[in-house]
Amino acid sequence: MRAVVYTAAGGPEVIAIREVPTPVPGTGQVRVRVRAAGLNRADIYQRRGGYPAPPGWPADIPGLEYAGDVDLLGPGVTRWRPGDRVMGLVGGGGQAEAVLVRQEEVLPLPAGLSYVEGAAIPEVFYTAYDALVTRGRLAAGERVLIHAVGSGVGTAASQLARHLGATVIGTSRSAEKLARARAYGVDVGIDTSRTAFESAVGDSVHVVLDLLGASALGANLSVLALRGRMVILGLLAGRRGEVDLDPVLHKRLEIIGTVMRKRGPEERAALVAEFAERVLPLFEARGEPPVLRPVVERTYPMTRLAEAHEVMERNENFGKLVGVWEESEP
């Protein structure tokens, strides 16, 4: 089969297509014929050499999510049949023509969605659900501040927060992205190329979704209300910095870190089961428009993912970029 590989640690020029052995599913595994695979910022870190795949996943093939068809069952698989349209999260290896997945970690593609749309769901909607619901405990009537609201995670989180009944405040350095984000649940947009968000929102926020880390820590803590929660999803602007714990103590705040990739099989299976029950139905149109929609900015042939990496590195995309094997769509 063909697979995207990184030939070395480096820039987009190290991205190549190689022939590799088609894997054979073991006990409890299904093989999925991949039609489309979402791109993520983690792909860039892995390409640069700083974010290896966790143990048990292909080390040389990138890709954290996929959509496609079940095409071969390992021994003991009872949940799936060849031809089932599926999607899911993987620790690596999604950007190949086939990927092996434990049967408990596979999700059905929601009715009415294409492979491209399905491939844009797992990473960002799992992350948003984990951050807002499981860790952040966002409740109806609360206010949530979502940074980089035009990102894949941002557009997923704003839709989910709207569904939960929260008021959504979003930041972006692009006025155009803020305008587009309104369709995905953003009530108040703050253009951080012009305005410091902390001066715009006061201390009225119940949950902050942060991607920046140390550099924004003080400002994020300052906007939180009593008993507010700050969920850290990334450290794009640095891991080390000064913190003032006084507001943490006296406002009784929580600083919560979360990352999706390094979870073991049991934890992945539990998240998949909860997501399948509580979130997946929201993607289906049931006589009216669905509550949640994957946001796909653009698709790229798998043979041209270097272009997608460049777009991500320049922060140009609104929502997700998705790679497709040319003959695969629809």
Place this chain on the structure above:
Amino acid sequence: MRAVVYTAAGGPEVIAIREVPTPVPGTGQVRVRVRAAGLNRADIYQRRGGYPAPPGWPADIPGLEYAGDVDLLGPGVTRWRPGDRVMGLVGGGGQAEAVLVRQEEVLPLPAGLSYVEGAAIPEVFYTAYDALVTRGRLAAGERVLIHAVGSGVGTAASQLARHLGATVIGTSRSAEKLARARAYGVDVGIDTSRTAFESAVGDSVHVVLDLLGASALGANLSVLALRGRMVILGLLAGRRGEVDLDPVLHKRLEIIGTVMRKRGPEERAALVAEFAERVLPLFEARGEPPVLRPVVERTYPMTRLAEAHEVMERNENFGKLVGVWEESEP
């Protein structure tokens, strides 16, 4: 009535006894004839001028907890009758001969306990319960690290953690306090005058109870296991410092701040109700020794609280110091 007052901001020499008007209970309030009142580190901060009473509580009379008898009911009080033996938390004013309390914030003195013992319960056991259970979600089989385990909060937390089925690791700068702490649930004691705790415990801790703040932040984060929780109860060693958020993200940690004093009436009433149901019965001997015991190091006449402040400032006490009105104790 007589009351302890601070005549100015300063050292123990500003502590005095004054005659003040005996307060009259308003609607829904009871007046408690105070027999004993626990001392707390917050009394020292308030004496120095840096920790004023929150609005609605006596600004000039210290004391965050009391035990005594109900002696006068305001209009609308249905829960209590004159002569009831009670105890509770207040935002200030506990170190007087009488204090006014909303009826929902009063707890019955557990059967078999003296006023002195009751006065040593509310602040430290509420704090330990809030920190370990409500915020830290400590579960059976987990490991908890309790700093300053010989303090009032430490001796309360270690007993509660033992009851919850956790393994208790305690730190102190005193080998003698560590030896005494074993009777209150400490399984492993670390003498931090000789050993850095982070080298003694590895990264196996599920919940840390911290009192120090910024200076210990890095070491506390380093000992936490995956999905560990650090609950900050105080900033004794500073509010500002450097933080490395990388372990917070990748171990998916939580940094949780909490403080008891500034809570409003509804939140206080909810905590009291939960505590009365879940914790108070554990103080009663039911054919065998009680699960929880208040730890009283020494009592002082209210006229000599300056000595108690000096003992606390030198960190000499194991457990609580309690002030008594001389004629009050049987």
